Amino acid sequence: MATHDNTINHARSASIIRSIVKHNIFIPCAFLILLLLINIFINPGFLKVSMGTDSNGHPVLIGNLINILSNATELVILAIGMTLVTASSKGQDISVGATLAISGGVVMRVLCGNETQPSSLHAPIIVALLLGCLAGMACGAFNGILVSRFKIQPMIATLILFTAGRSIASMAMGGLKPKAVSSFGYYGNFIPGFPIPTPILITVLVIIITMLVLKFTNLGLYTRAVGVNAKASSLNGLNPSLIKFLTFVVLGLCVGIAGFVQSSRVQTVNPFTIVPSIEMDVILAVALGGNSLGGGKFNMTGSIIGAYTIQTLTSMLMTLNVNTNAVPVFKAAIIVILVVIQAPIVKAFFSALMADLKSKNNRGKGDDTYVVVE
C-alpha cells in the first residue's frame, strides 16, 4: 500500500516537475522567438550565416546569429553564476560589471606589464587566465564573506564593489590602458584558420562543465535547499553560510572567465567603460529564465536561454541606432514588467480573477440549465 502511494506521489511529483520545467523555459523561449521574428521583420536576411574572410584572409563565419552567439558569451557565463547566487542568497550580485573590470584589468596587467604597447606578451596566457580567475574569485569571496558571515543583504554587500570595483581595476592596471599583441585576441575573436568564433566554443565548454557539475555533484541540490529554507537545510546537516559563500566564489570564477574573454575580445581594457551596466543584463537574464529573484529553486537552462535573449535584444536595439547609454531604459522597463508579473500579489490577483470568471461562467451555465429544467 505504502509503496503504491509512493509511486503515485512519485509519478505526480515527476509530472509536476516536468510541467514546471516546461513552463519555466517557455517564457524565455517565447520571448526569444518573438525577438527573432521582429528581427527578421526588420531585416529579412537576419538569419543568414555565410562564410567570409577576416582581414588576414582566414575563413570565418559571418552573420547576425553568429555575432549574437559570440557576443553573448560573457552574459551567459555570468548568468550561470548569478543563477546560483540568486538561488542560494535570495539576492543578486550587482558588482559583476565592476569585478569583471578588475579581472580583465589583472589579465591585461599580467600580459602587458607596465608597457602600453608591448611587442610580446610578458607572461603565458594561461597564467593571465588563472590570475584573472583568481582576482574574480577573490572579489566573489569578499562578497561571499560579507553575505554569509556578516549576514548583510547581498545587494548592499555588493554595492561596495559595485562602486569601488572600477577604480580598483584602474589601480590594478596602474592607470594605464595597454593594448595587447594580436595573438591574445584569439580567445575573444577567431583562431586563425578556424571559422567558428572562439567565444562560442568557450561558452559551450562552460555550459557543458556547468551541466556536468550540476548533474554529478550536489551543488545544485544544496543551493536549492539553502535558498528554499536555510534553517531547514541547516537542520539537515548542511552549512548554509558555506553554500552561500561557495556560490559567490563560483560566480567570481565565472566573472574571471568572462573578464578574460572580454579583455581578449577588445584587447584593451578601459575599466570605466568596459561592459557598461552588464549587471542589469545578467539579472534580467536570470529573471527572464523563469527564476524567482527571491531565491529558492533555479532553472539553469532558462537562465542561459534568457542570456541569449537579452543579447538578441541588445543587438536589435543597436541595429535600430539606439544610443549605447540609452539601452538600459528598455531593459529597465522589461525587468520591471517581469518582476511585476512574478510578484506573488499580482499572481494571486490574476488567479482570483480567473477563478471569479470561471465561477461566474459556471453560475451562468447553472442558471441556464435551471431555466431549461423549469
Added chain:
Amino acid sequence: MSSLNEAPQIGRFDGIKNKLMQREKLTDTAFLLTITITLFFTIYALAVIFLGDKGFGKVQMFFNLFNENAALIVIACGLSIVMVTGSIDISVGGSTALICTSCIVGLNKYGFNFLTSLLLALAIGLAFGILQGLLIAYLEIQPFIVTLAGMFLGRGLVALIEVNQVQVANPAFEKLSGARIEIPFLGDYNKKGIFLQSKLEYGVIVALIIVVLIFFLLRKTSLGRSFYAVGGNPQSALMLGINVKRTRFMAHVLCGLLAGIGGFLYLFHTRSGSVQQATGLEMDAISASIIGGTLLTGGVGNIFGTLFGVLTGGTVLLIVTAIGSQDPWWPQITRAAMLCFFIILQSVICSRKRNKSE
C-alpha cells in the same frame, strides 16, 4: 524586510518586551549619534592639526564642507527615511543625473526659469518615488530590484535627452546660483593679509531647514512614528493598526521628493549635467545614513546622525584629496572602504545584541 505572510508571534509578554526593546533602541540611537558626532569632530580636529597647512584650519574650509554636500544632505535624509522603514533606494544617483540634464535642457532651450525648473525637478523626483513606492509597497517587489531598474532608467533617460555633457547657459539662473551669503564676523586672512568673509550657498540653508523639518516629521508626527514602527517590525505595526503598505509607500514618495530637491540643489551647485553625473551618489547617501547610525535592518535611525554622517564622509574625502595622491581612484575606493567598515561594524553590533538578548 520580513514578509507579512509569516505567522505572527503572539505572546503574553510581547507588549512588555516590545516596550523594553523600544527603550533599548532609543538609547541605541542616542549612543550611535554620540559616536557619529564624536567621530566627525575627532576626524576634523585631527585634520586641522595635521593638515592645517592644506587649508583645514580655515573657516571657509568648514563652510565649503557644507557647500559641497548640501545636495547629499537632502538626498541622504530621504534615504534615511526609507532605510528606517526597512527598505532601500539606489535610484537617487540616476534621478539626480536625470534632473540635472533635463532641467539644463529646459533652461537652455525651452525658456525655463528658476521656478519651472524647480517644479520639473520635484516632478521627476516625485514620479520616481511614486512609481517605485507603488511597486515596492503594494506589489511587494524587492526594493533593490525596483530601484536598480530606476537607477538604470534614470541614466538611460539622460542619454535619450542629451548624450553630451551640458552646462547651464541661462544668465538669470547662473546669477541666482552664484549668490552667496556672507557670514558676519567669520572669515580668513589670505596670504596678503586681507580679510575674506566666509561664504555660504543658499542651498545649505535649504538643506539644513529640511533636516530640521524631517527631524520633527520623524519625531512628532504619526507618519514619522509609523516609519519606525514598520521598520522595526512590520508584523507588530500591522497589529497596532498601522497601514503598513501605505507607510512604505509614503516613505518612498518622501524619498523621491527629497531626491528631487536634492537633485535640484546638485544642479544649483554644479550647473552641469551628463550621463555619468552623480555616479555613486546613492552609495554616499547610504553610507552617510549608516555612519549616522541608521540600521540597514530598519527601525533605528536619527536624522541628525545622517547629517553628521554626510559631514564625516565629506571630511574623509577632503583629507584623501589633501594628502595629495594624484591617482584618481582613491576617493571612490575610500568611500567604498568606509561603507564596508561601517556595514561590518553594524552587523557585528547587531549580532552581539542578538546574542545578548537571547
